[in-house]
Amino acid sequence: MPIDTFLKSVEATKFATAIRDSIWMFPIIESIHVICFTIVVGTIAVVDLRLLGLASTQRSFRRISSDVMKWTWGAFILAVATGLMMFSNNARVYYHNPFFRTKMILLVLAGVNVAVFELTAGRTSSSWDKAPSAPRIGKVVGVLSLAIWISVIFMGRLIGFTTHPGTVAPPTPGVNYEDFLGGPSSGGSNGNTSGGGTTTTPTPTPPNQ
Numbered sequence: 429m430p431i432d433t434f435l436k437s438v439e440a441t442k443f444a445t446a447i448r449d450s451i452w453m454f455p456i457i458e459s460i461h462v463i464c465f466t467i468v469v470g471t472i473a474v475v476d477l478r479l480l481g482l483a484s485t486q487r488s489f490r491r492i493s494s495d496v497m498k499w500t501w502g503a504f505i506l507a508v509a510t511g512l513m514m515f516s517n518n519a520r521v522y523y524h525n526p527f528f529r530t531k532m533i534l535l536v537l538a539g540v541n542v543a544v545f546e547l548t549a550g551r552t553s554s555s556w557d558k559a560p561s562a563p564r565i566g567k568v569v570g571v572l573s574l575a576i577w578i579s580v581i582f583m584g585r586l587i588g589f590t591t592h593p594g595t596v597a598p599p600t601p602g603v604n605y606e607d608f609l610g611g612p613s614s615g616g617s618n619g620n621t622s623g624g625g626t627t628t629t630p631t632p633t634p635p636n637q
């Protein structure tokens with residue numbers, strides 16, 4: 429099955445259609461996505477700065493790591509879930525978006541970087557747990573982790589700015605954004621009549637800008 433056919437079937441699912449047809453669902457899902465990745469990147473930065481000896485140097489590395497990593501993993505799982513929901517509503521556009529693809533590659537690299545840490549400095553952490561910073565490989569992993577996650581955020585932001593209105597699903601007939609946005613009432617469906625002046629239903633900005 430060609431990938432676009434598969435992605436089209438993803439877009440046609442009841443859930444993806446509901447997101448596309450709802451005014452609220454996408455902003456709510458994206459807000460949860462933003463909260464989740466803020467926790468993911470924020471908690472990872474706490475651990476990375478400890479590895480680099482730039483913060484919490486008086487505290488045990490393993491204590492900090494075990495305190496925050498459960499939040500990291502919980503938020504990561506929710507970030508993936510909300511990310512897939514957003515993806516589903518416009519799958520073909522996101523799949524072909526270079527920033528989305530770069531972001532997915534960066535997420536894989538972030539995983540590889542964690543594996544490298546676990547197989548190297550992580551294995552000997554009991555020996556440097558109270559030291560102000562990690563051994564060289566631990567610091568390299570810390571720098572790479574910060575660079576990768578900051579790049580993920582830039583790519584995530586750029587996705588929203590590069591999914592062009594022309595490629596987003598047309599506005600749902602009968603929904604008058606003027607009514608929703610508190611503008612001059614259309615009084616009729618689909619806009620075109622209202623209190624003397626003609627108002628047309630504005631083309632909604634893509635649900636992500």
Ligand code: HEM
Nearest residue numbers: 465468507508511512514515522580581584585587588636
């Ligand atoms: C924890 C890892 C992740 C981080 C740090 C992250 C970060 C971001 C950021 C910064 C944005 C922009 C938010 C905005 O413009 O308000 C974003 C949007 C987005 N993310 Fe993620 N994301 C993560 C995981 C995922 C995953 C796993 C997927 C999908 C499989 C995904 C799909 C999306 C999509 C589709 C958007 C674009 C929404 C739009 O059109 O604005 N994200 N993400």
